[in-house]
Amino acid sequence: MEPNTYIPKLASIIHIKEEVGGARPIKTFRAELREKNGFSFKCGQCAMLSVFGKGESMISISSSPLIKDYLQFSILKMGRVTSSLHDMQVGDTIGIRGPYGNGFPIEKWKGKNMIFIGGGIGLAPIWSVLHTALGKREDYGDFMLIYGARTSKDLVFKEELEELRKKMKVHLSVDVDEPDWKEFVGFVPLNVLEIKPSPKNAIAVTCGPPIMIKFVIQNLEALGFKDDQIYTTVENKMKCGIGKCGRCNIGMHYVCKDGPVYSWAELKNLPQEY
């Protein structure tokens, strides 16, 4: 355990990629810790990022723990801290503390067919677990990704998604039709019903806006998925990251510490307040 978990470690931004432009921009940042030891994490865990003078924001780590050289965060420009991050340049200093939260139980999923379902920036935490599982491809069955965004311009990791098609089935969607769009048009939950992934020996992992998660889970259930075959990762406003500041709770659970990853079997038994 860190002696004082509130003190962030300093890190340098070593790479910035503009994923999405326009009114809801997303950038992917890679950061290198000044002192490399002492930050080992599991996929699905989060880190508290600091922009000094602006504050902190809890962001899921989108790189796989298999990558040791840097930590990657894909961030939608939204509030004070994420807007400041979007103004930063390669070489700038940020703070990182953590990792926080429970992470995905991927050891438990060995031998299963993996279905990943993401919406918008919700692909970020999925990206970490997907690549960690792909790193041990032989341990798992079939892989499938169902991913969508408002428009084709809002899809993140576009080039990487094309690369990914060589390794697994990738089904993309946009919410409204566009002239050159060849794949599904409609919300992600509808695409799930369209593709009909089989629940047989499968685990579905979903992340996206709260409303998308809700309907994806509903539709997976309609396809025959059991509650303990469905996993999601929840976001709430957080300040401390360690279950003390009191705001991210869902019932008795602190999402920062007891979550953010829940099976639907676990989450459905908590108050529906997230």
Add this chain to the structure above:
Amino acid sequence: MKTLSSYKIFAPIEKDTLWSYEIVENPDQMKLEYPNTVLSPKKIIFPQREVYLEFLASNEDGLEVKEILPDEKPSIIFGVRPCDAKALTLTDKVFGGDFEDLYYWKRRKQTSLVGLSCNTPPSPNCFCLTVDGSPYSKEDLDVLMTDLGDKYFIETLTKNGEQLVNSAKTLFKTPTEKDKKDLLKIQTEAKKKIKRQIANIKKIPPKLKEMFDSPFWDEESLSCIRCGICTYLCPTCHCFDINDEVDSLSPLQGKRVRTWDNCQFPDFTMHSSGHNPRPDKAARLRQRMMHKFQYFVERYKNYQCVGCGRCISQCPVGIDIIEVLDKVRDYGA
């Protein structure tokens, strides 16, 4: 052995017409026949505002971060009420666990608690008996003093308490048999003087769990003006915010501060997207009741309430936690 002068001593003092635990500069300021303090002594261990790190732009590393820890001087909270001392055992559970909160524990571990039994309830809204407390509870105290009229009965409860008493040995005499009888009598009477209670409190946690989606919360929260005084004054409430304060933009210099925060405020849980899991007063009143009498019970096996009655006495619109929970218990029956 430490002499008393090596301690910061906090005691009930009337400051700006309010009773509060303040540093004693002159013993005459201190009065033990005080009503319930408006602010609990929680602020001594967990201050309302606390700078915990400073940052400064530097040429070599881009930035320097300096940890600011609380000072090491030991403290005594003198004349602390048993309920307020018990409250610290509850915040201990939150600030302990897998991630120990260094700032809290630095202060907590160097603070001695010299308690004062409540011969008469210090507030008409006291209900400590309901929530596993008592007007002469020894829980977490180093020393307990009970007013026998012309003297105090002193019980030393820990090694630390013994040392404190020994450091001022000349003040104390061995109690007589009559003193011991008087103590028992006063304590028995003290219990009877507490008038308020929540009947059948054990029924409340499971009932709350059933009532999460009940329209009850809409009705009950109508009068709330979301001032948040209930939680600021609560000795067991621990929620906090973390923010950066900038002293200079170029070169960048500033501090990171934590301050008490409040579950009754709309932006407490509001995401930067505008989505809010607790969007209205009903959800926020429910959170306060659920946290204290359901979630906390489930997580830590205690009520997160010590029955001090501050939230009742000070609520500007008369929301009364006892009445609310009475209604919860009887709802739909």
